[in-house]
């Protein structure tokens with residue numbers, strides 16, 4: 388698998404780490420306008436760092452674009468004449484719809500739109516995927532690539548905006564919840580390091596319980612909330628203060644913001 392990551396920033400580098408972690412590529416190109424900060428990746432023998440997107444495209448089959456939405460169209464213009472039937476174009480760009488990509492490079496290309504998150508660097512991304520008509524023939528390949536670095540779900544393109552909020556922005560939302568729990572634990576007497584260890588492993592355990600048992604969160608909550616006990620006391624106070632409501636409102640605000648990014 389010859390992979391190029393066009394735009395090795397926060398997400399692009401997370402994907403690169405995930406690929407290296409899972410031995411997922413025979414060769415990998417990483418591109419960025421100024422390559423100084425990512426030069427160290429060349430210590431991995433099969434990685435080439437360059438600011439030349441055309442070189443990366445020519446020497447790769449799987450092209451993962453991870454640039455800011457405002458830069459994507461011009462980079463597609465710059466590389467479109469080099470695209471052949473060997474290439475699979477995978478976009479991670481927020482709000483940039485497949486018809487807009489087809490307008491630039493044509494509908495006769497394999498186009499996958501993906502929405503991974505930064506946990507891809509440790510092989511734990513939740514990645515949503517959709518494709519153009521021709522790209523349906525490469526969806527299994529895209530899933531195979533991303534399944535090595537977490538879990539995938541194929542969805543209609545219309546749900547991509549919502550998937551961005553839940554899965555990609557979701558990493559930040561869960562981080563804040565873990566951080567707030569840590570602050571609570573510090574207030575209760577744990578030192579900062581211990582407090583974070585308690586918070587993150589408990590969070591991991593809660594998610595694993597659902598993933599492995601297939602049960603509903605409320606079933607698991609019922610198993611923890613002793614009548615007249617401390618859990619229900621804390622949980623109800625959190626809800627009186629708007630815990631679920633604030634999360635839902637935040638998710639909807641984030642979703643609405645993507646519409647503005649798309650118009651911009």
Ligand SMILES: NC(=O)C1=CN([C@@H]2O[C@H](COP(=O)(O)OP(=O)(O)OC[C@H]3O[C@@H](n4cnc5c(N)ncnc54)[C@H](O)[C@@H]3O)[C@@H](O)[C@H]2O)C=CC1
Nearest residue numbers: 394395396397398399418419420453454455456480481555
């Ligand atoms: N950061 C995240 O967690 C996620 C980001 N995304 C999407 O991924 C894309 C990238 O996001 P980030 O990594 O956060 O942004 P970023 O700004 O950290 O990375 C973009 C990179 O592209 C490089 N770049 C700019 N022009 C270039 C060019 N002409 N050729 C090659 N490289 C060029 C920049 O130097 C930068 O390193 C965005 O479209 C974003 O919406 C999607 C899911 C998650």
Ligand SMILES: O=C(O)[C@@H]1CCC=N1
Nearest residue numbers: 481551552555556648
């Ligand atoms: O905040 C953003 O706009 C991008 C998309 C999802 C994660 N980061």
